[in-house]
Amino acid sequence: MTAEDDCVVRPLTPGDAEEVLALVTFDGLGAGRLAEELAAANDYHWMGLIDPAGRIRAVHRSMRWGDHLLLKGVFVEKSLRGSGAVLRLAFALREAARAAGCAGIAAWVEPHEPEAALARVLRLRLSSTLLHRFEVRIAEDDEGRGIGFAENSGVLTVGAAAGPPLVPDLLGSQAKRAPHGGSAARWVIDGRRIVLSACPARTIADLGEVVSAVRAPAGTGPVTTMELPLPAGDLAIALALTGTGAKRLSRTPVRLGRWDFPVKPATRPVATTAGAGRSG
Known part of the structure; x- marks a missing residue:
C-alpha cells in the first residue's frame, strides 16, 4: 500500500480553511473568499484527501458553472505526487456534481499536457475549437x-x-x-x-x-x-x-x-390487463 491508499476523501468545510491556506494559495483566493466558497456548498465544491492523522494532503476545487461543475484548481503534496490522489479527488467531485443535480462536469484541457490523460479517464469530450x-x-x-x-x-x-x-x-x-x-x-x-x-x-x-x-x-x-x-x-x-x-x-x-451525465428516459406507466376478459 502507498501513503495515498491510507487516505480518505471528504468534502472540505469552513473549518478546514486555515489548513487549506497553509497548504496552498490559489490565484486571487484570499482567506475571506476561501471561507465564503467553503460555506457556499451549492456553488463551490472542495474535496480533500485526508491522511490517518487528519491532515489534508491534497485538495481539489470546483465551481458550479451553469449546469456543470467546473473542475478548477488542484494541489497535491510532493510526497503523494504521481499517486492516484488527483484521480480520486476528481472522481469524488464528479459524484458530488451528480448528487447536486448538475448536468455534468467540465474542465479546461491542454491537449498535449499530462492533464489530457486525466480528461480521458474522466471521459471528457473536448470542444472542437482550440x-x-x-x-x-x-x-x-x-x-x-x-x-x-x-x-x-x-x-x-x-x-x-x-x-x-x-x-x-x-x-x-x-x-x-x-x-x-x-x-x-x-x-x-x-x-x-x-x-x-x-x-x-x-x-x-x-x-x-x-x-x-x-x-x-x-x-x-x-x-x-x-x-x-x-x-x-x-x-x-x-x-x-x-x-x-x-x-x-x-x-x-x-x-x-x-x-x-446520461439522462435516464422517462418511465412510462405499464399497461395492465386487470379485468380483461370479464363479462358484464
Whole structure:
C-alpha cells in the first residue's frame, strides 16, 4: 500500500480553511473568499484527501458553472505526487456534481499536457475549437476595489447582433437562450475574476459591449477582471488585444472538456390487463 491508499476523501468545510491556506494559495483566493466558497456548498465544491492523522494532503476545487461543475484548481503534496490522489479527488467531485443535480462536469484541457490523460479517464469530450483563455481588466479604482455580484453564478446576455458570437456558449445545449436573438454566456465568480463560458461579442471591437453587460448589475466588490475564451488561431484578435493589458492565461491552446451525465428516459406507466376478459 502507498501513503495515498491510507487516505480518505471528504468534502472540505469552513473549518478546514486555515489548513487549506497553509497548504496552498490559489490565484486571487484570499482567506475571506476561501471561507465564503467553503460555506457556499451549492456553488463551490472542495474535496480533500485526508491522511490517518487528519491532515489534508491534497485538495481539489470546483465551481458550479451553469449546469456543470467546473473542475478548477488542484494541489497535491510532493510526497503523494504521481499517486492516484488527483484521480480520486476528481472522481469524488464528479459524484458530488451528480448528487447536486448538475448536468455534468467540465474542465479546461491542454491537449498535449499530462492533464489530457486525466480528461480521458474522466471521459471528457473536448470542444472542437482550440481556444485561448484571456483575462481582461473590467474595473478597479485607486484602492484596488472592483465590482461585486449578489450571486456567485448566473447567465449573461448581450443584445442582438448582426452575426454569430466569436465563441458560442461552450456549455452548449444546457445554456439558456438569450432574448431577442442576443448571445448568452454562463458565468461564475472565481476569486477576483468573473469567468464566462462564451465570448458573446460579434467582433473583438465589440468587446466593450460584453464588459458593459458584465458591469451593469454589479455593485462594489472584489471582481476586477473578466476571463473569456477566444479563438486561438485568430491573429487579428491577438493583435487587437496587444496593448490593452489583456493577459493570456493559457500557455498553449486549450479545449473545454465536458462530460454530461446520461439522462435516464422517462418511465412510462405499464399497461395492465386487470379485468380483461370479464363479462358484464
